[in-house]
Amino acid sequence: MSSSIESAAIKILTRGVELDTKKRYTEALVCYQEGLQILVDKMKEEADDSVKLYLRKKVEEYMKRAETIKKLVLQQKEAGKFHEQVHIENNSTGHSYKSLFGRFLDDDVQFVVVEDPYIRSFHQCQNFLRLCELLVKTCSNLSNIQLVTSRDSKSEGDQRNWLHSLNEDLQRYRVKLAVEYSETLHDRQITLSSGWIIKIGRGLDFFKAPENKFCLGVYDMDLRQCHETTVDIVHSKNVKQSYG
Incomplete structure (x- = not known):
């Protein structure tokens, strides 16, 4: 060899x-x-x-x-x-959404529910955009994405416009985005119609800001340093009954 x-x-x-x-x-x-x-x-x-x-x-x-x-x-x-746990250490790299849970994104996924109270500021909405890009690329039968989040009193208008623009673009790929606002939401998880549930302690916003706009990790999130958090992955056969 x-x-x-x-x-x-x-x-x-x-x-x-x-x-x-x-x-x-x-x-x-x-x-x-x-x-x-x-x-x-x-x-x-x-x-x-x-x-x-x-x-x-x-x-x-x-x-x-x-x-x-x-x-x-x-x-x-x-x-x-089933329970699988991944611990992301402070300042560690190699934890893009694809690396963390891309193995569960396949033809069996028809809809996705994202519950995260902090999809509000510009970079948080960009994180959600990155997730949507990954879902569209890997889940060929995807038809619906539901986001449950909270409103940001400081940038509510921008938040609404960003998500509206994303919804319009997703429709080009025959995917509908539904946004629901909750003022009591605390838990953070991504639920796939195939039954997989990914619970990230910090939600989608576990990446640290890049040192500048021209450094590695600005676009490739596997090269971006992370905050410490824990990811729990479980499976439930009742997902389709709950969200379908």
Whole structure:
């Protein structure tokens, strides 16, 4: 196996094992699948029978664990006991919305409910815009996004205009945005019609402001430093009954 391919596969699979140990099973599964694909591609090209045998054994080993995780996640979902937690450390990077929960955004998602009392100021509405962009790109059957937030007395007019503009643009992608205002809302969570619920302690606004307008992290949120927060991911079979 060439050193570069070997290094890439080992890095990804090692990360998968680390996540597996921490019981962050859905993240581990993504790593296992990516690492396995590298090994399978290499195995197809390998001419040395001894190397090919070694690769096949590794593929079978990790594939067996990946299948075990799939069954475990399914069992926990059916029992209503699935819970995965991610702790975002202060000043850490690599936590864009796609990195955090992009693995749950797929063709099964038809509507999304975002509950966050702080989608009010300009940068907070931009965070919501970033989420909408991700949803439109990854959820091919998405038809509705519902936002539940609070009004900002200082910039209520701007807030309304920003969200109105976003709604008009979303309609070009056949997605309807419904905005509901609540003065008592406290909880922050993203609910997907597929049953996944992502609860972020700080809501969507956990990114720190960039140091200036020309530094890494201004646009790529994986490079943006974060405030400390905790992300809890659970699954409920009653989501469609509650929001559908």
